[in-house]
Amino acid sequence: MALPVRRRSDGDAPVASSGPFQELEQLNRRLAGVLDSWPRLPEMFSDAFTPLADVEETDEHYVVEIELPGVKPDDIDIDIAGRRLSVRGERRERERVGILRRRERTVGRFAYEITLPGDVDDEGVEANLDDGVLRILVPKPERERPRRIPVR
DSSP, rough: OOOOOETTTOOSSSEEEESSHHHHHHHHHHHHHHHHOOHHHHTTTSOOOOEEEEEESSSSSEEEEOOOTTTOOOEEEEEEEEEEEEEEEEEEOOOOSSSSOOOOOEEEEEEEEEEEESOOOOGEEEEEEEETTTEEEEEEOGSSOOOOOOOO
8 A cells, every 4th residue: 555645845755644654755855964064075986084182172262183104294285274274185105215105194185174152263273283183273252262260
C-alpha cells in the first residue's frame, strides 16, 4: 500500500506527509541549506590538506597555533573577515638529489579556516612563524574583554 504524499511547493520530489520520511526530508532540506550557504565548500574537496591546529581563548586574545613545518612566511596568506580567520598557503617539495624511497610528509597546498566564537579587533591581528608553528594573535575588542570591578 502506498503512503499518501504531498508535493513540495517548488514542485520537486514528493514528500511523505508524516512519519520517519518527513523527518528525513526535513533533515535533508536543512543540510542542503547549510551546504548552499557555505561559500568555500568546493575548496574543501580540493587537493589542499588541513594542517593541525590549536585554538585558545584568553581574556585579551584568541590564539591560533598551526603546525607548518618547512613552510616559509612568504608562502602563507592570512585573511580575516569578521570572525572568520583563513590561513592558506603551500608547503613546497624540497629539491632532492637522491631517489625518494618513501614519503610520509604532506606537501602541497594547505587551508585552515575557523570562525572564532566572539567579536574580534581585526586591526590588531599579529602573526609569527617560529620553529614551524604559525602563531596568530587575534585581539578581542575592549568591550569583550573582562573588566575587574574593585570592591570598596
